[in-house]
Structure formats: C-alpha cells, structure tokens
Amino acid sequence: MRKPEIRERILEYIRHSLDEKGYAPTVRDIMRGCNISSTSLVQYHLNILEREGQIRRDPEVFRSIQLVEKDIIEVPLLGTIAAGEPIPVVDSGTWTNHAEETLRVTTDLVGRRGDIYALKVKGTSMLDALINDGDIVIMEATQTVADGETAAVWLKNEQEVTLKKIYREPRRIRLQPANSEMKSIYTRPENVEVQGKVVAVLRKLED
Amino acid sequence: MRKPEIRERILEYIRHSLDEKGYAPTVRDIMRGCNISSTSLVQYHLNILEREGQIRRDPEVFRSIQLVEKDIIEVPLLGTIAAGEPIPVVDSGTWTNHAEETLRVTTDLVGRRGDIYALKVKGTSMLDALINDGDIVIMEATQTVADGETAAVWLKNEQEVTLKKIYREPRRIRLQPANSEMKSIYTRPENVEVQGKVVAVLRKLED
DNA sequence: ATTTGTATTTAACAAGTGTTCTATAGCACA
C-alpha cells in the first residue's frame, strides 16, 4: 500500500460519478477522469480496491462498480418504546430479518455507524425529552454513553424507561431532560441501566 | 397509452434492479426479467417511458437508465427560524441554488412532494411544539393548511413566528401546541399569516 | 374493407467495455 493517493482519487471519482450521473463509471471513464494513462492501470487499482473491500463489482457486468459505503442505511424498526416497559432486547445479528418494518435514513442524519435501530414512541411520557407520541427515535445499541449524551435509561426501582441526558456525579447520576425548562432528576448508579444511545429523533407530521 | 401494464412491469423491474443490484439493468436484463420476447420491444417501451419523463438515459452509455423518482430528496437549508423573526422568504425556483447547505432526506420521511425546504431552529421558543434549539424543521411552502395540520404562523401583532396546529373556529383561530400539556392560544384570523406547513422535524443528537 | 396507429418479432451491426497479455520501470532488500 505504498501509493494510496491514486486509489483515493479513484474512489472520489466514483463517488462523484455515482452522485452526479447516477450510474457508475467505466474503466475508461475513470482513466480520463483521474488522468491515468492506461486502462490496465485503472484495472489494477480497482482490483486492489475490491480486494480491500472498498468497492464491489459484478464480473462481466459493465458499469457495475458500487461503493461499499452507502448513502442510505436501512434501520430496522424494532418496536415501540413507552414509559412502562423496557425497550425491546436487541439481538445483534438476526436483526434486520425480524424487523417487520424498516426505515430508510440517510447517513446525513445518523452517520455511518452500525448497530442502530429505530423505535416508535408510544404515549406522551417523553414530553420532557421533547418527544411526542408517534415520534421515532433512532438508537445506537451501546452500554457506554459519554456524559452529556442522551440515553435510553431503564430505572429499576421505578420500572420505567426514560430518555435523558446523562451526567455522572460523585455519588449519583443526574438525568437531565432535553427540555431546559424542566428539572433534572437524580438517582443512584445502581438504579440506572443504560439501554442505548439516542442518535436522532424523527417526527413525521400529517401522513 | 393502451397497454401500460408492461411499462409498469418494466419500471418495477428497474426499481427492483437498482435497489437489489445497485446498478441499472440492460435492455436484455429487462427482457428476461419481464418475460418480454425481444430487445427491440423493450427498447420501444423504454423510449416511450423516456418520452413520458419516467426514466432518463444517456445515449451511448450502457446501463444508464435512471428512474426520475428519487429515493433521496435534496432539501435546501434556507436559514433559521426563531420566534422573533419571520421565516425566510421562499423564492420558488431559484431555491436550491441559493442554499448554502442542502439536506439529504429519504422520501420515507417527507414523501415525494415538491417545494419543501428546511430551517434550523434557533433558540428555545418552540419548546411548546416539542422542538428544541438546533432541531431542523422541514417545511412545505403553502398558504393552504387544513385544520389540525401544523403550520408556521406569523402573528402580526406579536411580531413572532410560532409552530402550532391550526384550527379554524367561528370567529377566531385556535393555535394548539403539539405538547398536549400546554394550553392553546386564540387569536383573530387577521392576525395570523400562514407561512408554511411543517412536514417533519429532525433532531440530531451528538455530532 | 381500408386505413392508421400501437405493439411485437427477428436479425444484425456498431460501439462500449472488461479483461488479459506482454513489457517496462522503479525501488527495497539481501
């Protein structure tokens, strides 16, 4: 991997082509577009890119180059989230199959992270998180949440889920609502179980 | 347009192909995939579809069929919305050019309607609409809003914008916050100027 | 019954395109 710059250029050109034209470039397109002097050199680098898993091609199909990075991510809609019930267990792997419905979302919104899923909010118990009945929250499955990030928290004593910004303090945990007009609540670390991190909230008006 | 079924089948196949494989089918692919008995018949129908504006092709480029219907819509981010200032004037047409930034959104979220734009919320004045500082609202440019839909309303006397569900009553207009715990406000019809309809709300957590 | 326009078939050509072969150059390493 001595000279990756040319491969970067090629990837960039493919991206640009796909975006601009709507279809993939040919070897010769890439040759012209990247100022490369022979088709076989392009071929050579495409083979490497494919071996590295950066692109995919179908043999014997013209213009079949696809970037592995995708613009649209299919997010499985795994169920509902409501105050009184824990959020559905996330069985990584079997995921997308189980999902009755799947939500299509651009990477603009959720980035390129993996292991994300969506939940539909049931009821108005999340109003303090500025989340309404019917909204959709997109979650990342993780137990590690940094201070200040919004997490889905299961409160063991209260037996309920809540979406709050989480802050660790000396001997307690502060759970702060997104709505700055509402007060934080405090609880002991043993009482909280982080069930995931909120990545985004979607609200569709009028269907 | 006597027999449009076959063209429907072709469109469906192209959609499927694009989605599944990631690239457009060839005339011969379509032939096989739709049980059509000759390439020229496919060609014939593709020409019609192109004339009708349903697909686009680049002459002399293999696999260049593109559906005109798009999965991703580029929404121009036209500016900010805050309580104290009217929302930016929407100069239909010149739109996308002016936009410094553009938001990519799937049709899952906003449907296929045209004339939509995005605004970034500044400040916490929209909390009663369950909209926070930094959220993005996607608007449809329209003056006609049905009862119960959420609209961006400019209140002339108060000189401020607010996002509320709108209901016409006998001699007044009821503006109801999305947050069901907050009270509606009432005003005279002359005082309200509908500036658009809210289509969706996006909230990106942690950048 | 003739016309007219849409829908279809068959076959072939020309151009686009991926692939491969051979040869060359630079560079590191021993």
Added chain:
DNA sequence: TGTGCTATAGAACACTTGTTAAATACAAAT
C-alpha cells in the same frame, strides 16, 4: 548484482450492450 514486489504502459481480444431496419400482427377508427 540479482531477486522480487509494486506501479505503469500499450495494445489487442472477446464479450456486452444499445440501436436500428424491415416486416408482421392486431385492434380501433373511418
């Protein structure tokens, strides 16, 4: 100096694919 690996060039071949011409079928309209 030789060996081996990566990067590059040029050209030719074979397959893929869009396009077209000419002819036929079929239904509706006159």
